[in-house]
Amino acid sequence: MNAHNYCNHQMNRREMLSICRNGFGSIALMGLMGGLPFGCKQTSLNEITETQNFAGKLPHFAPKAKSIIFLYMDGGISQVDSFDPKPRLDKENGQNPYDKFKVDATQFNDIGKILKSPWQFKQYGESGMWVSELFPHIATCVDDIAMIHSMVSDFPEHTNANYFLHTGHGLQGRPSMGAWVTYGLGSENENLPGYVVLDGGLTPPGGLDNFKSGFLPASYQASILQAKEIPLANVLPIEETNELQQTKLKYMERMDQSLLGKLGQTDQIESAIANYELAYRMQASVPELSDLSGETKATKKLYGLESSDEHCRSYGAQCLLARRLVERGVRFIELTIPRTKHDRWDQHSNLKEGHESNAHAVDQPVAGLIKDLKSRGLLEETLIIFAGEFGRTPFAQGTNGRDHNPSAFSIWMAGAGIKAGTVYGRTDEYGYRVIENKTSIHDLHATMLHLLGIDHFQQTYRFSGRDIRLTDVHGHVIHDILA
Numbered sequence: 001m002n003a004h005n006y007c008n009h010q011m012n013r014r015e016m017l018s019i020c021r022n023g024f025g026s027i028a029l030m031g032l033m034g035g036l037p038f039g040c041k042q043t044s045l046n047e048i049t050e051t052q053n054f055a056g057k058l059p060h061f062a063p064k065a066k067s068i069i070f071l072y073m074d075g076g077i078s079q080v081d082s083f084d085p086k087p088r089l090d091k092e093n094g095q096n097p098y099d100k101f102k103v104d105a106t107q108f109n110d111i112g113k114i115l116k117s118p119w120q121f122k123q124y125g126e127s128g129m130w131v132s133e134l135f136p137h138i139a140t141c142v143d144d145i146a147m148i149h150s151m152v153s154d155f156p157e158h159t160n161a162n163y164f165l166h167t168g169h170g171l172q173g174r175p176s177m178g179a180w181v182t183y184g185l186g187s188e189n190e191n192l193p194g195y196v197v198l199d200g201g202l203t204p205p206g207g208l209d210n211f212k213s214g215f216l217p218a219s220y221q222a223s224i225l226q227a228k229e230i231p232l233a234n235v236l237p238i239e240e241t242n243e244l245q246q247t248k249l250k251y252m253e254r255m256d257q258s259l260l261g262k263l264g265q266t267d268q269i270e271s272a273i274a275n276y277e278l279a280y281r282m283q284a285s286v287p288e289l290s291d292l293s294g295e296t297k298a299t300k301k302l303y304g305l306e307s308s309d310e311h312c313r314s315y316g317a318q319c320l321l322a323r324r325l326v327e328r329g330v331r332f333i334e335l336t337i338p339r340t341k342h343d344r345w346d347q348h349s350n351l352k353e354g355h356e357s358n359a360h361a362v363d364q365p366v367a368g369l370i371k372d373l374k375s376r377g378l379l380e381e382t383l384i385i386f387a388g389e390f391g392r393t394p395f396a397q398g399t400n401g402r403d404h405n406p407s408a409f410s411i412w413m414a415g416a417g418i419k420a421g422t423v424y425g426r427t428d429e430y431g432y433r434v435i436e437n438k439t440s441i442h443d444l445h446a447t448m449l450h451l452l453g454i455d456h457f458q459q460t461y462r463f464s465g466r467d468i469r470l471t472d473v474h475g476h477v478i479h480d481i482l483a
């Protein structure tokens with residue numbers, strides 16, 4: 001076939017893929033480098049200057065927050081024992097809840113008597129916010145916090161409630177909120193992932209699907225690190241020379257590139273190429289990140305690293321590592337709680353021992369994180385969220401525990417764009433149901449994205465025949481807690 005005839009020849013699919021396959025790698029590379037290049041800064045929505053590291057897509061409007069630290073309280077803290085005091089529980093302790101209000105079916109339906117809180121509450125700060133004895137350190141930070149007492153969940157069981165909290169959907173398979181954030185904004189550090197989960201030792205019900213990218217490209221799923229000297233397996237090279245490692249990586253890339261164009265679905269291969277490249281760069285950045293030797297003794301003490309409680313030391317290391325990740329431009333950092341002898345915050349029995357053990361592990365480190373970020377000028381650009389998947393009942397499960405309660409629970413937010421010292425929403429006299437400013441997980445997600453400069457209505461991804469977003473068809477920004 002001569003050149004003229006070949007040009008007019010209608011190629012079949014096999015010929016097209018054979019000719020074009022080597023170009024797919026370039027397309028993948030362009031995608032990885034899309035948006036603002038590293039070494040550039042956005043000075044307005046339409047102007048770019050080469051002065052600051054900023055990779056990824058432009059926000060929809062000027063953001064308040066650059067990073068999010070999500071303090072995930074796995075299991076569900078009891079709101080009436082932590083931040084939402086109810087004197088009526090003291091007065092009616094031991095009485096039958098069926099005589100007082102309509103009782104919903106619970107997870108285990110072992111409904112006991114009304115149970116007062118074992119802890120005393122006091123008001124703190126200029127805001128006069130109520131906090132129980134469980135959190136004496138966090139109590140010193142209330143004037144930096146916006147407390148939400150009116151959260152509700154659609155699910156009373158851990159797995160579905162965890163998926164709902166993390167992905168905005170009660171079933172597995174959707175992208176996590178961290179994946180949505182990095183999909184929307186990218187990363188400010190080309191040597192670290194944009195989305196990091198710090199493993200405290202407990203995998204939440206629902207497993208790693210809480211942190212996956214769902215139908216988004218696989219490169220947006222979380223990288224899981226531990227707050228240890230070596231935070232990630234295989235992060236140190238085993239090759240004797242850098243040249244040998246480079247040769248191996250180039251060979252793997254050639255093998256992956258040869259598959260591109262031959263398969264209908266290329267996301268996994270393209271993400272693998274991107275992840276190999278990122279993993280290579282992480283070998284230099286991660287050991288430096290996890291090396292805490294340069295931190296002062298005062299800083300380590302602030303985070304509880306000198307505590308006699310090993311779990312406090314463990315969570316303190318996570319919180320300190322979270323601050324170091326924020327300093328390096330990581331977008332979304334989630335912390336999971338340590339495995340204390342009473343497991344997660346899920347106290348169906350032994351409420352006092354279980355909540356005290358978990359609170360002691362996280363209280364000082366969380367307060368230390370707030371104070372450290374504030375002293376470094378980082379709190380004004382970092383959003384901290386402290387939340388579990390639901391709350392607990394005001395009546396006992398059995399005699400000394402509390403069952404799940406999705407109808408009312410408390411969370412708090414601090415930092416970038418938050419109206420500090422604010423209390424939002426209200427529950428009834430028992431802390432059982434919301435009676436003012438009911439707030440959903442979708443509202444939380446909408447507010448979180450808003451502070452990052454993302455309009456949750458506009459951030460969508462085409463999948464299964466429609467444009468899907470983190471907030472689905474719901475969600476309103478909680479403007480009353482914003483500065």
